[in-house]
Every structure is written in C-alpha cells, then in structure tokens.
Amino acid sequence: MDTKNAEGLKLVKDIIKGKLTGQKLRDVIQGKETKVSENEIGSVDVLKADTELQIIDTAPSLDISGAFQSFEASSGSQDELDGAAKLLQIKVQKSLEFLSSKIVASADQEAVDFFIASRRNRIWAEVFEDESAVEAIEAFTDEGYGRQVRDQFLDEYNQARDMAIPSGWAFRVDGKITPPNLMQKLAAVRLRSQQRVLNLSLTGTGKTIAGILSSRIIDAHLTIIICPLDTVPNWHGEIKHVFPDSRVTIKNFNPHWTDVEGGHHYILLNHEMFQQPSAPAHIRQLLERYQVDFIIVDEIHRCKQRGDDPSKRRQMVLALIANAAERNPNLHVLGMSATPVINNLKEGKSLVELVAGVERADLNEKATLNNCMRLHQAFVTLGIRSRVKPKINIKRVTLPVDCTYLVDEIREEGTSILKMEQILTRARIPAILKELHPKTVVYTHYSVIPYEDAIRWLQKRSDLVVADFGCGEALIAKALIGKHTVHNFDFIAINDAVTECDMARVPLEDRCLDVAMFNLSLMGLNVGDYIREASRTLKLDGQLWIYEVTSHIKDLQGFVRGLETAGFRIIENTEVWKFRYIRAIKSEEVALSQIKVQL
Incomplete structure (x- = not known):
C-alpha cells in the first residue's frame, strides 16, 4: 500500500479496532477509495491524524519486527550465550526506538499510558530472564515516548535493586538466608x-x-x-x-x-x-x-x-x-x-x-x-506478570538391569513391543525403587478411571437426577446428554456447564437428587460439610457414590461409620486399584447437625 506514515498508522489502528474489515479492507489493499459513514466520523474512537499524531520525519520506517518476537534463552556454548545476551540487548533497544521513531504526541492520554506501560512490562519480562538487558536500556538516549519508558523502567528497577530488605527477613533456601x-x-x-x-x-x-x-x-x-x-x-x-x-x-x-x-x-x-x-x-x-x-x-x-x-x-x-x-x-x-x-x-x-x-x-x-x-x-x-520459573537441572542416569532370566518368556510372549516392554518392566521396577528418594514424582497411567465407571453405571439407568460434586470438566454430564438430568458443581467453573460454588452449599432444593457423586473430589478439609450437603439434597433411597484415592482416607473404618450414622446404608465398599469405591443408599433422614464425617 502506498501510504504516508500518518495514513498507515490510521489504517493499522482502524484494523485493530475492527473498523476496517471485509470489503472495506479489500478495497484499501487494492488502492480503492473507501467511504466513511457519518456514524464512523462521529465516533469518539476514530483516529484523527492531525490531532492525535504528528509526524516528525519521513524517513523510511524502522524495522521493528524484533520488538514483537518472544525471546527464549537456550543452553549452549559460551559464544551462543553471549550472542543470546547481545540479541536480548538489541531487542530491548529496538523496543524503545519503536516508541521514539514516529509518534511524538497523542491527545489520548489513556492510550499513551497504556503504550508506555505495555513497553515497560515487555522490558521487565526480558530483564526477569536476564538482568544484563539493563545495560541496553541505560545506553538508550533518544527522546520521546521511548525515553519515558526508559526513565520509568530505570526508576522502578533502581528502587527494586536498591530495596532495603525489612528487618526480620528470614527466608532460607537450603539453610541459607536468601534475598527476594x-x-x-x-x-x-x-x-x-x-x-x-x-x-x-x-x-x-x-x-x-x-x-x-x-x-x-x-x-x-x-x-x-x-x-x-x-x-x-x-x-x-x-x-x-x-x-x-x-x-x-x-x-x-x-x-x-x-x-x-x-x-x-x-x-x-x-x-x-x-x-x-x-x-x-x-x-x-x-x-x-x-x-x-x-x-x-x-x-x-x-x-x-x-x-x-x-x-x-x-x-x-x-x-x-x-x-x-x-x-x-x-x-x-x-x-x-x-x-x-x-x-x-x-x-x-x-x-x-x-x-x-x-x-x-x-x-x-x-x-x-x-x-x-x-x-x-x-x-x-x-x-x-513474570513467566520465569526456577531453573531445573536434569541429570540423566542409565541403570544396568539384568533381565537374562526373562529371555525365555520374552521369546514366547514378547510378540510385540508392548508385550516385551511389559515383561521388561518387571525387571526394571526393583532397580527404580532403589533410586527413589523423597520428593520424587512418578508418572503412570490409571488402570481405572472413576468418572468412566460412573458413566457406565449411569448408562444402564435412565431419567435420574444426578449431582456431580467436584465435576471438573463435567465429562459425566457430557456423556449422558438426554439420558439424565446432571447438575455440575465445582469450586472453579472450567466451562459454562459447571456451576461455580462451594460444594458444601450447592444451589439445590432439599431431597431433589437420585444420585450424589464424588469422583476424587473429597479434597477439602471440610469433608463432613460435603456429606451433609449430599444428605440434604438426596431423596430417601437416593444413592451416594464415592470414589477416593485410598491413601487419602486416613481412617477407613471411621469414615464408613460416619456415613452409617449419617443415615447411609453401605451397599459396596471395595478397593479398586488405588481407589476406594463406596456406594450407599440414604436409608433414613438424620438431622444435618448430627452428621459428623471425616476421612
């Protein structure tokens, strides 16, 4: 497009604001004149180049592509690290030059404040990654908005760097006092x-x-x-x-x-x-x-x-x-x-x-x-917003494992990669267990997925009113559309199908549910409140369905006794893989104040 700077800036802003779309945008690209409606002319959002922007030179526009790219430091040789640091400094300087190159005045102070704050935060994001970027900022001497960003950033940076740590600070990492x-x-x-x-x-x-x-x-x-x-x-x-x-x-x-x-x-x-x-x-x-x-x-x-x-x-x-x-x-x-x-x-x-x-x-x-x-x-x-997380050093260790005693089994049963890996894993596990220390995270797969069990159980039935307490993504309701009425509750509503609330106080009437389900959701400290709410909302003879990680239940017998005193008759109480599965019927009404249950 053959446009002068002021016109170009106006077009960019009109595109961002959604005022130049469809046929109008195609006309501009093809060099055709576009008509502007009276409503658009009267709009307070219309950018007027003569009042909001002034052009101070007609030099070729600055290449600012580097100012909008994300930077990610990678590990490598010292030359690569030095090059990355240099690139970071150039990027920060380009970001400042962008504000000083064309725009020198604006009648929209809020837009100016945002522009400056946005650039300042962008620079902070780079400095969080590598403080050496401050050198490029200190070397920047141009006037205009870029100078305002520089001055505001350095003022904040110097205040943060020189901050006197309050007396009594005792934060320690590995036993050593560590500053913020x-x-x-x-x-x-x-x-x-x-x-x-x-x-x-x-x-x-x-x-x-x-x-x-x-x-x-x-x-x-x-x-x-x-x-x-x-x-x-x-x-x-x-x-x-x-x-x-x-x-x-x-x-x-x-x-x-x-x-x-x-x-x-x-x-x-x-x-x-x-x-x-x-x-x-x-x-x-x-x-x-x-x-x-x-x-x-x-x-x-x-x-x-x-x-x-x-x-x-x-x-x-x-x-x-x-x-x-x-x-x-x-x-x-x-x-x-x-x-x-x-x-x-x-x-x-x-x-x-x-x-x-x-x-x-x-x-x-x-x-x-x-x-x-x-x-x-x-x-x-x-x-x-800081995106910098603590750096984790990964050390890979290869452990020799003797699996010669499994050779015959591998020959007979190892007809596929999967089956062979299943056999070899039995030999690996003892070696892995020897290497496990506190704070080790082990990733594995569930052999049982509780919500899928719930779906299978409900698919055999119809026309029930169900409450999924701690529903997450409401996958049970999604799988049973048209078959049951499912109410979805959770502390955080991940999607519009979920009602965000405290599960101890759900927006349901008394005795309206046929089934109350807790699939791995008895996570709070007030489990008794959740069971009381299930009792309040369940009809007589309604069913309580609980799937919970076995290790979370500190006193299984006490938990079951608590359910029984709450008026529930236990139908099933079994361990399924690493979970405890409990299904019970509300056999009698018990005063809510008398229900006391804890894991």
Whole structure:
C-alpha cells in the first residue's frame, strides 16, 4: 500500500479496532477509495491524524519486527550465550526506538499510558530472564515516548535493586538466608507507588513471598489475606518462614489483638467464609475494631463475576475492600492469580473493578475487538506478570538391569513391543525403587478411571437426577446428554456447564437428587460439610457414590461409620486399584447437625 506514515498508522489502528474489515479492507489493499459513514466520523474512537499524531520525519520506517518476537534463552556454548545476551540487548533497544521513531504526541492520554506501560512490562519480562538487558536500556538516549519508558523502567528497577530488605527477613533456601527475587521486589515497588496491583505471574515464580514482602515494605500493621481453603496452611507457614515475628490467625474475622499498631498482624480467611450468612456482621465488626492496611486476594479469579448477578462471595469481598478504603484511604490491595482465565469480558472487568475498587463503566462487556483491547489495557496498566520459573537441572542416569532370566518368556510372549516392554518392566521396577528418594514424582497411567465407571453405571439407568460434586470438566454430564438430568458443581467453573460454588452449599432444593457423586473430589478439609450437603439434597433411597484415592482416607473404618450414622446404608465398599469405591443408599433422614464425617 502506498501510504504516508500518518495514513498507515490510521489504517493499522482502524484494523485493530475492527473498523476496517471485509470489503472495506479489500478495497484499501487494492488502492480503492473507501467511504466513511457519518456514524464512523462521529465516533469518539476514530483516529484523527492531525490531532492525535504528528509526524516528525519521513524517513523510511524502522524495522521493528524484533520488538514483537518472544525471546527464549537456550543452553549452549559460551559464544551462543553471549550472542543470546547481545540479541536480548538489541531487542530491548529496538523496543524503545519503536516508541521514539514516529509518534511524538497523542491527545489520548489513556492510550499513551497504556503504550508506555505495555513497553515497560515487555522490558521487565526480558530483564526477569536476564538482568544484563539493563545495560541496553541505560545506553538508550533518544527522546520521546521511548525515553519515558526508559526513565520509568530505570526508576522502578533502581528502587527494586536498591530495596532495603525489612528487618526480620528470614527466608532460607537450603539453610541459607536468601534475598527476594527481582519480581518480588518489583511487586513491592509497584504496590507502594500504585496501591492497587494485580500480580499475574506464573505458578512457581514466588507470588506468595512477593505478597508477604510487600506487606512489610508498606509497613502494614494489619494484612488480610483471602485465599482458597487448601492454601491456608501454606500461607501460614510461609509468613512464619519469611518473617518469624509475624502474628497470624487463621479463619477468624475478629481475633482479640490489643496492640495491632505495634507489630505486623495477618488474618487468613478462606474464600468460602465470605459466603456464610454471618459474613456481613463479621466484616462490620472487623472494620469497627481494626484499621486494615493491606488486603491480598489470592486466586482472585474465584471472585470474578460471569453473569449479571454477582455471587455473595464477590459481594462480600468487594464490600470489605470498599469499606476498608473508606476508613483508610491509604489501603493497599493486591490481587494474585496465575490463571486469570477470562471466559467473557464481564469476568475480566469484574477482576479489574475488584482490585481498583471503582466501577469501570468505560469497560464495555460486549465481545468486540475494541472492547477486548480496552480490557487488555486495564490489565497491563494494573498488573505485572513474570513467566520465569526456577531453573531445573536434569541429570540423566542409565541403570544396568539384568533381565537374562526373562529371555525365555520374552521369546514366547514378547510378540510385540508392548508385550516385551511389559515383561521388561518387571525387571526394571526393583532397580527404580532403589533410586527413589523423597520428593520424587512418578508418572503412570490409571488402570481405572472413576468418572468412566460412573458413566457406565449411569448408562444402564435412565431419567435420574444426578449431582456431580467436584465435576471438573463435567465429562459425566457430557456423556449422558438426554439420558439424565446432571447438575455440575465445582469450586472453579472450567466451562459454562459447571456451576461455580462451594460444594458444601450447592444451589439445590432439599431431597431433589437420585444420585450424589464424588469422583476424587473429597479434597477439602471440610469433608463432613460435603456429606451433609449430599444428605440434604438426596431423596430417601437416593444413592451416594464415592470414589477416593485410598491413601487419602486416613481412617477407613471411621469414615464408613460416619456415613452409617449419617443415615447411609453401605451397599459396596471395595478397593479398586488405588481407589476406594463406596456406594450407599440414604436409608433414613438424620438431622444435618448430627452428621459428623471425616476421612
């Protein structure tokens, strides 16, 4: 296309915004004139080259292809490593030059802020991989937006690099005091300056430690951490590991502390506590008694809003943040998630609003390219994301195994590669067992897949009302469409067929189910609550189906007795491979308060 720079930039932006598609786009490619409707001219999103962009030269456009490519450091010779480092520095410099080459002014300040934040985060991603990239950034001297990105990055980097580690830091690796990594320091710097931050770094990058460090950097006397139930012990252990002088309470809205201003206190609350009927009263009492300095929402995607009606969990968490901010304008909020999966724009908008604490009416929920871009801008300006995981050194060891005693069997039975491998594996296993040490992970295949057993059992029956507690991808319901009515429940809704809820409080009426199924889903600490909910929702003579990993059941006899006292008559109780399979009939109604079951 023979276009000048301003026209080219306008075309690119129109394509991104979805305004130049179909026949219009084909006409432009062929050099034909395109008509612009009055609606398009009047749109606030139309890019006007004379007001938003100014061209400062007509030199040939800069080749910026390197600025958009991902970089992956590979192992090899020293020359290769040096070359990779050099390439990284060139890439960072190109990224800065891109902003300084053509665009010198914009009337859209929000777009400018996003552009700068996006480039700054891109540079941070490279620096997380290799700090030597900072040299190229320091050497950059051009003016324009590239200079703004450089200055903002170096300001953050210097703050992070020179950060004074708070007194009491005791984090150890292999017995040695270990300082925070660069991402953890950056998270603390961003939180200190912005107050509201999303940390979307990958699993294993150290988000938990980053949150704990941030609480001390901002000198928070009272930090509230909202997290999944099964991570409460981990949070407690990490806090005491990093700062042993911390005072921590678990699952208690109102601990009796008299000297909160004199130390560092942490309240750990699991997400499900915000669904309880008493949650509003507890939150009110907490805010009346203490000033909250810092709120961390771990696995924040569990508080997102998919439909028009927000969940009670989300409403209560939002109420805590909003009311705490009214009482303390200096409140800091950190949202954390390694998997911010967004199924629709309402979910993404709800996460941004939860952390920011303000309604974002400018974020439209209609699924258009332009609206997706605006939501992406909000995430970029609010969040950080590190993809760097701890490097694992792989050492391969070849073990000699004597299998001469199996030669005759191999000759007779080893008619295929599979059969021969099955025979040889018997010889390998003793040698493997000798090499196993703690923290060894062994990958194998299930010889029994519980949900497939459930499907086979249900296919022999018809017209049942079934609840799949902890359904995952809802594969049982998918296989039985039209044959049964299947309700799918899980803590996280992987797809639209799943109702996201606490399995201890499912949205079903009393005595409406024919079958309640738990296929490898009795994972929480409150198993008794799940069994009570199954009892509440099952009809008399309804069936309870349980498949659980045998090693998870610490007291099988006690578990079975608990089911029997809950009004269930055991029909089957067998071990199937590595699983315990229990099927029972609800033979009598028992008061829910009397049901006490634990694994």
